[in-house]
């Protein structure tokens with residue numbers, strides 16, 4: 001049986017918001033079992049819990065939207081929390097978005113590891129995929145399949161000499177998540193980034209917080225962290241968006257050219273079609289072997 005966990009002590013961190021260009025302060029705090037992930041906008045004093053009704057997949061980001069406010073760009077923190085098996089956490093944020101850091105989830109991972117873990121002796125609540133289910137929207141597709149663990153398979157296809165078709169598959173557990181996924185940065189194309197900057201949608205953003213591509217290659221001096229960093233980041237985003245369920249997922253996901261909007265739409269479709277059920281705690285792992293009394297003593 002797995003128990004719910006949170007972090008052992010509060011940690012504070014600040015970084016640039018890619019949309020606002022402002023410095024954003026965040027405090028991660030331990031939370032009680034059963035709470036889940038809760039955002040508190042400290043600047044406007046409003047609370048927004050993470051669940052399938054509050055999370056929205058937007059173009060290029062995922063947000064949690066309450067009645068009195070929102071927090072944008074939550075997907076990389078959610079990814080770290082899903083990957084590291086953090087069930088309960090309070091996220092205090094002074095602003096409308098989370099910092100982008102280097103465009104991956106490694107800063108969040110480091111911060112959580114620095115805080116350490118606390119277990120509460122309450123079984124983890126998990127959601128299992130009951131039956132195969134497909135969700136298609138335009139060019140993108142997600143396919144869900146029942147499985148005994150959480151596995152993600154992703155395929156992306158960009159007409160660019162450095163990307164093309166890339167595929168990556170991984171069974172998600174904390175060790176594999178940190179080693180193979182957490183470092184992968186988000187990426188964007190220079191022309192569309194410049195357009196968004198001109199429109200004032202992106203006030204932050206630089207070569208420090210994303211891989212930036214032109215027609216031929218990348219503009220970042222340090223190069224790629226892995227040849228297939230692009231598809232690894234897609235897996236990072238999927239792990240994060242799936243945590244919008246408010247509980248860890250047990251099942252296998254196949255993604256073809258998917259994006260944030262598709263991920264969250266697909267989760268809602270799963271939910272409304274009754275394709276999810278709670279895994280009974282301890283049901284699979286605990287076995288009793290009963291030896292008939294008489295035979296055990298050779299009678």
Ligand SMILES: [Zn+2]
Pocket residue numbers: 075076186233237
């Ligand atoms: Zn991302």
